[in-house]
Amino acid sequence: MRTTRLLPLLTAGVLLLASCGGGEDVDTGGGGGGGDNVLVAAVAAQPDQFDPHATTAYASFQVLENVYDTLIVPNPDDLTMEPSLAESWETSEDGLTWTFTLRDGVTFHDGSEFDSADVVYSYRRIIDEELANSYRFATVADIAAPDPRTVVITLTQPTPNLLEQIGAFKGMSIVSENAAEEFDLQTEANGTGPFRLESSDANSTVLTAYEDYWDGAPSVDGVEFRYISEGTAALTALQNGEVQWTDNVPPQNIESLADDDSVELGSATSVEYYYLSLNYDRAPFDNPQVRRAIATALDREEIAQAARFGAAQPNQTAIPEGSAYYLDYAPYTPDEDAARQLIEQSGVPTPITLGLMVTDEDAESVAAAQVIASQLEPIGVNVEIEEEDLATWLDREAQGDMDSFLFSWIGNIDPADFYEQQHLSTGGSNYQGYSNPQVDDLLTRASTETDQAARKDLYDQAARIIVDDASYIYLFNPDVVQAWAPGLTGYTIRADAAINFENVELP
Amino acid sequence: MTQLPTPGANPAEPPPAEPIPPSRPARPRWRETLGLLARNPTAAVSAVVLVLIVLVALFDETLAPDGPNDQDQSIALQPPSWSHPFGTDEFGRDILSRVVLGAGTSLRVGFLSVAFALVVGTLIGLLAGFYGKWVDDVLMRLMDMLFAFPAVLLAIAVVAIRGTGPANAILAIGIVYVPIFARVTRASVLGVREEVYVRASRSIGASDFRLLTRHVLPNAAPPIIVQTSISLAFAVLAEAALSFLGLGPRRPNPSWGLMLADGRGFIEQAWWYSVFPGLAIVLTVLCFNLLGDGLRDVLDPRQRTLTAGSGR
Numbered sequence: 001m002r003t004t005r006l007l008p009l010l011t012a013g014v015l016l017l018a019s020c021g022g023g024e025d026v027d028t029g030g031g032g033g034g035g036d037n038v039l040v041a042a043v044a045a046q047p048d049q050f051d052p053h054a055t056t057a058y059a060s061f062q063v064l065e066n067v068y069d070t071l072i073v074p075n076p077d078d079l080t081m082e083p084s085l086a087e088s089w090e091t092s093e094d095g096l097t098w099t100f101t102l103r104d105g106v107t108f109h110d111g112s113e114f115d116s117a118d119v120v121y122s123y124r125r126i127i128d129e130e131l132a133n134s135y136r137f138a139t140v141a142d143i144a145a146p147d148p149r150t151v152v153i154t155l156t157q158p159t160p161n162l163l164e165q166i167g168a169f170k171g172m173s174i175v176s177e178n179a180a181e182e183f184d185l186q187t188e189a190n191g192t193g194p195f196r197l198e199s200s201d202a203n204s205t206v207l208t209a210y211e212d213y214w215d216g217a218p219s220v221d222g223v224e225f226r227y228i229s230e231g232t233a234a235l236t237a238l239q240n241g242e243v244q245w246t247d248n249v250p251p252q253n254i255e256s257l258a259d260d261d262s263v264e265l266g267s268a269t270s271v272e273y274y275y276l277s278l279n280y281d282r283a284p285f286d287n288p289q290v291r292r293a294i295a296t297a298l299d300r301e302e303i304a305q306a307a308r309f310g311a312a313q314p315n316q317t318a319i320p321e322g323s324a325y326y327l328d329y330a331p332y333t334p335d336e337d338a339a340r341q342l343i344e345q346s347g348v349p350t351p352i353t354l355g356l357m358v359t360d361e362d363a364e365s366v367a368a369a370q371v372i373a374s375q376l377e378p379i380g381v382n383v384e385i386e387e388e389d390l391a392t393w394l395d396r397e398a399q400g401d402m403d404s405f406l407f408s409w410i411g412n413i414d415p416a417d418f419y420e421q422q423h424l425s426t427g428g429s430n431y432q433g434y435s436n437p438q439v440d441d442l443l444t445r446a447s448t449e450t451d452q453a454a455r456k457d458l459y460d461q462a463a464r465i466i467v468d469d470a471s472y473i474y475l476f477n478p479d480v481v482q483a484w485a486p487g488l489t490g491y492t493i494r495a496d497a498a499i500n501f502e503n504v505e506l507p
Numbered sequence: 508m509t510q511l512p513t514p515g516a517n518p519a520e521p522p523p524a525e526p527i528p529p530s531r532p533a534r535p536r537w538r539e540t541l542g543l544l545a546r547n548p549t550a551a552v553s554a555v556v557l558v559l560i561v562l563v564a565l566f567d568e569t570l571a572p573d574g575p576n577d578q579d580q581s582i583a584l585q586p587p588s589w590s591h592p593f594g595t596d597e598f599g600r601d602i603l604s605r606v607v608l609g610a611g612t613s614l615r616v617g618f619l620s621v622a623f624a625l626v627v628g629t630l631i632g633l634l635a636g637f638y639g640k641w642v643d644d645v646l647m648r649l650m651d652m653l654f655a656f657p658a659v660l661l662a663i664a665v666v667a668i669r670g671t672g673p674a675n676a677i678l679a680i681g682i683v684y685v686p687i688f689a690r691v692t693r694a695s696v697l698g699v700r701e702e703v704y705v706r707a708s709r710s711i712g713a714s715d716f717r718l719l720t721r722h723v724l725p726n727a728a729p730p731i732i733v734q735t736s737i738s739l740a741f742a743v744l745a746e747a748a749l750s751f752l753g754l755g756p757r758r759p760n761p762s763w764g765l766m767l768a769d770g771r772g773f774i775e776q777a778w779w780y781s782v783f784p785g786l787a788i789v790l791t792v793l794c795f796n797l798l799g800d801g802l803r804d805v806l807d808p809r810q811r812t813l814t815a816g817s818g819r
Contacts, residue, residue, distance in 0.1 A: 232772060250772055252597065302580055306598055360753045363772070370598060370759045374578045385758050387671070 037221040039488075039504055042234040042246035046227045047205060050197060051185040052173035053122070053131040058410070058497070062247075063205050063225055064170045065498050068191035071100055071119065071151075071174065072167030076492040076500065079271075079413050081163040085114065085174055085192065086151075095158035095450050100151045106214040108176045109189070109196040116145035121177040123166075133172060135421070135428060136165040139448075160450045164414035169498065194218045194502040203227065219490065219505045235483070238263055244485040244506060247499065251309040251364070254481055263483045266493035267311065270480040271411045273318045273418075274307070274368060275472040276356075278404045280433035285354070285403060289346035291470035294354075295332050297339035297379045298372060304476040306371045307364040312476040317463050318411055318418040320477040320495070325415040327460045329467060339379045350380030355403035357386045359393040365406055368475060372406070397431045405431070408478070412496060415459040416447055423466050434471040543805040550801020553794040560791055564610040571604035576759045584777045594779035596769070602779060605761035606787050612762040613791065616677050616755070617742040623681030625735055628688025633719060633727075635689065636696025647693065650686035658683045658741075659748055666754040676755050680745045684738050691734045695727035702726070729806035733799055740795030747788050763788050 047060035052068050055061070071086040086100040106114035120143050127137050142154040153162070166172050176182075176190045183190050189197040195207035195218065208222040226243060228234040231250035237243045239262045249257070249265075257265050278285035278294065285291065300314035313321060316330040343350060356372065358365040366387060373383035388396065396402050409429075411418040421427040424443055425435040439462050446458035466472065480497045487507025492500075545551050563570055579599035587594045593602035635646040653661065665679035699705065705722050713721075749755045750764025758765065763784040770781025 232774065252773055252776055256776065305580055306578075306583075309597075366758065367597070371578065373759055374576060374598070387753060387758065 037506060038224055039220045039222070039245060039501055039506060040224045040226055040243040041499075041501070042228040042237055042243040042248055043225050044227070044229050044231075044234070044248045046202065047200070049186045050189050050200070052170050052175070053126050053129075053133065054185075056132050056171075061170050062499050063197070063200075063207070064173065064189075064191075065193075065500050066195045066207055066223060066502065067189045067193045067197050068170050068173035068175070069106075069193050070167045070170060070172050071102075072163050074168060074413060074494075074496060074498075076494050079495060081167055084167070085119075089163075095160075096155045098153045098155070098162055100153070102149045102151065103214060104149070106192050107212050108192055109210055110176065112176055114174070114176075114192055115148035116151045117148070117177045118174055119143070119151045120145045121179070122172075122174045125175070125180060126172070136172065157448045158450050159448065160452070160455060161414040161416055161447075164412070164417070168412045168414065168417070169496065195223060198222070213502075215502070218502050220501065223501050235263070238483055238485065241485065244488055245482070245491070245501075245504075246484070247480075247482040247497075249481045249483050251307070251311050251481070254309060254311050257483060261486065264486045264488070265481065265483050266491075267479045267481045268493050268495050269313055269320045269322055269477055270497055271320060271323070271413065271477070271495050272408050272480075272497065273315065273320070273411060273477050274312075274364065274406070274408045274475040275318070276368075276372065276404060276406045276475060277432040277472045278354075278470070279400060279402055279431075280435075281400055282403050284346070284348040284352060287346050287348060288469060289342045290348055290352070291473075292332075292468075293339040293342035293346070293379060294376060294381065295470045295473045296335055296342060297375055297381075298332070298473065298475070299334035299375055300475055301334075302375070303368050303371045304478075307368040308476070308478050311479040311481055313479070314476045316467055316474050318409075318472070318474055319415060319463075322495070323413075325418075325456055325459060327463050329460075329464055331467060334375075336378050343379060343381075352381045353403075354381050354383050355386050356383050357388060357393060357396060357402040357405045359390045359407065360387040361390045362407065364408075364478065369406055400431060400433065406475075410497060415456070416443075419443060419459065419462055419466065420447065423462070423471050432471060434466075434469070436465060436469060436471075439465050439469075439471075540805055544801055547801045547804060549797050550805070553797040553801065556790065556794045557798060560610060560794070561614060563607055564614045567608050567611045571601075571607045573601040573604045575604045575608040575761050576600065584773065584780070586777070587779050593783040594777065596766075596777075596780055597773065602766070602783055605766060606763070606783050609761040609763045609766060609784060610787065610791075612673065612750075612756055612760070613743050613746050613764075613788070616673060616680065616746040617739050620677045620680035620742050620746075621684060621735060621738045623677065624684030624688050624738065625731070627681070628685040629692045629724075629731060631685070632689040632692025632694075633696055633724060636693035636727075637700055637715070637719060637723060643693070646689070650689045653682070654686040654690075659745065662745060662749060663752065663754065666749065671754050671757070673756050676746060676749050679749065679754075680742050683745065684742065687738065688731065688734060691730050692727060695730045696723055699723050699727045733803045733806060736795055736799035736802055740792045740799065743788065743791050743795065 043059060043062055045059040047063050048057045049055050049060060050064065052064045069085045071084060072081045073084040074080065075082050085103055085106060087103045089098060089100045091098050102116060108114060123137065123143050125131065126134050127140065139155045139157050139159045140153060141156045144152045146152060173191060175185065179185060179190050187200070192214065194210055194213045194215070196210050198206040198208045204224050204226040206222060206224050209218045209220060211217045228237060228248060231248045234246045234248035235250070235253060238246050254265065257263050278291055280286045304312040304314045316332060317327050319325045319327060354376070356369050358369045360366060369385045373385060376383050397405055420443055421429040423430060423434055423439055425440050442458050442462040446455050446462065449455040449458055467474065480493060480495065482493050484491065485507055488504065490503035490505045544554065577600060581599065582595050583597050583599040585591055585595040591601050591603065593606060596602055631646050631650065635643040661683050662679040665682055666675055669675040669678065700723055705718060708718055708722055746755060747764030747767065750762040751768040753768070755764055756762045766784035767781050770777070770784065773780045
């Protein structure tokens with residue numbers, strides 16, 4: 001029940017420092033060019049698996065983005081929804097029936113035709129097996145395929161963000177009918193995307209171009225995702241021409257890269273957000289004044305500066321500036337005295353010891369935690385930074401075994417993705433134990449509100465309360481920063497950090 | 508209770524008529540050792556540097572020019588200057604102060620872990636060597652099992668089970684060195700336990716405890732002392748390695764290994780970030796090693812006679 005966690009861009013694994021090799025040929029499966037026209041992309045981490053419906057790891061979606069399609073996709077420039085496997089769609093008057101007309105002439109990588117049965121199978125798999133994204137279908141009553149080119153989704157209540165729910169990312173991919181029986185989807189793939197999954201091992205994942213792709217074969221013969229966890233090593237590989245693209249750019253290098261001719265740098269404000277949250281189940285952190293005191297004591301500019309070296313936008317809400325759903329609301333001004341007063345009013349004796357759980361696989365978290373520790377000390381809150389590996393971190397979070405936790409979510413596109421699961425009393429990712437009936441009411445109403453302006457207004461109201469209650473203490477939206485070889489064209493850097501190599505051309 | 512001497516049991520015993528060397532030092536042995544050490548320039552310099560490092564570690568708070576965790580982002584990543592001789596890190600913290608504070612962490616972990624290994628390992632080696640037979644078998648096979656693991660891997664395993672933090676780092680590194688001390692002690696004890704003075708003492712009814720503490724251990728000690736110095740070097744290194752891997756003290760508290768790990772990401776922008784903690788590690792490890800070498804020379808009985816003889 002979670003949107004994607006951004007996997008660490010910088011891990012501390014010393015043994016992984018070196019990732020070498022280069023220039024090995026990739027079998028393009030009957031193509032002429034051999035290995036010369038293969039894009040080598042350095043990514044930070046190895047995918048945990050390739051089942052699009054089961055994984056929640058960003059490292060997996062980096063690959064799957066290029067292998068699978070969804071009915072609808074976000075436009076790379078402004079993330080509005082546009083046709084992909086569905087050519088068109090219409091909504092009934094009452095908003096309860098959505099009819100999608102599917103594209104003709106689409107084939108899966110195994111050669112089979114794509115039709116409505118594949119869509120029904122894929123969506124039923126997510127719902128019936130309660131896979132990672134089944135909550136996105138919470139309002140879906142039925143999925144029917146009256147004919148091979150038509151899919152009808154019936155809803156129990158109006159769902160204005162249905163397109164975002166089924167199209168925002170590749171967790172909602174269309175797999176071929178019975179794919180889970182015919183393939184081992186953990187390690188194999190049978191999609192309709194521009195590339196087929198060729199092989200994957202501990203060093204890299206190799207994709208080859210799918211010549212019969214419905215939108216035209218990709219320009220490159222293949223893509224090799226090479227795992228280089230160390231950002232400095234990934235950059236060096238790019239500068240040496242060993243790789244042609246990387247998203248593993250250490251933030252401290254961004255400034256110097258701007259005048260580096262051997263590298264082209266792209267950046268965009270992302271839909272990712274960093275937050276700090278305190279556990280409501282542990283006194284005195286359930287005290288609203290203590291929560292507000294901490295929110296007031298933090299200087300987000302400084303935190304963003306230390307964590308991202310300026311490649312981030314401080315924010316007191318989740319949704320980044322630039323999104324249609326952005327809310328300009330910043331009630332907290334960094335103020336030590338005001339924070340100290342709040343703590344005095346709360347009657348909680350100082351010093352308060354606050355365990356702050358971060359994962360050591362995310363350098364930004366570790367840096368932010370150290371700044372927070374130094375900012376909270378003057379108001380009588382002694383922060384003990386607890387660094388855990390990601391698996392332990394997630395485990396402790398799920399069990400509520402922490403005073404406070406700090407990390408990031410990729411919020412995707414729709415405001416529901418930013419607020420619902422994290423702040424509804426019954427939300428699947430509400431690990432802090434927040435419960436405010438007013439917020440529950442607003443979020444529930446917003447999820448069925450079909451009028452866009454009214455919907456934004458409901459989310460704005462909910463966000464204000466969430467920020468005031470400090471359910472999450474929002475910190476900043478990091479920029480997506482990626483670098484590639486000069487002359488590489490056809491690639492668009494996107495706010496949702498999805499990476500798509502369909503139209504990439506090598507220099 | 509007197510035990511009767513068993514006649515003819517010690518035919519190899521030399522007649523006591525042989526003259527005892529008159530050069531038997533009037534001053535205690537430790538002073539003699541120190542004197543010899545002072546005449547070994549490398550060891551002497553190492554010892555002095557180590558004493559300085561220990562002093563720095565003891566008076567860290569007083570000596571550090573700034574608070575080691577004081578942040579000031581307006582001076583982040585500044586190169587070495589008069590106000591910050593070792594430069595500053597990405598939070599604007601003074602690296603000199605952090606290196607000074609890190610000395611305490613490194614040495615504390617080093618000393619305590621070696622102390623743990625010394626006590627436990629020596630005890631095991633002493634018992635194994637002295638009693639032999641099944642005691643030896645059981646204890647030393649256990650030690651072999653521990654010894655079979657690569658040191659840092661074993662330490663990581665201990666930390667993985669017990670969790671991170673200085674206390675567990677001490678335990679982890681300590682456990683790694685237990686078998687080394689056990690082996691060194693056992694080997695030394697095996698040689699000593701058949702010595703005449705031990706047998707003589709046993710023959711007049713000395714208890715095992717007295718034998719072990721008064722005769723065996725003191726005479727088996729020199730290799731253990733050398734091993735201690737060398738182990739200290741490796742313990743400081745192991746502490747740095749564990750910290751580097753994020754298994755040592757908690758941030759934001761400084762430790763050399765942690766600073767090295769953090770500085771690594773800034774190697775292109777700020778060489779001073781990792782170089783100074785790195786130098787601190789090198790200096791400490793080198794000095795412990797050189798001191799260990801010096802001690803080996805000084806404590807080796809054969810070498811000792813030679814040096815002592817030529818020195819007069």
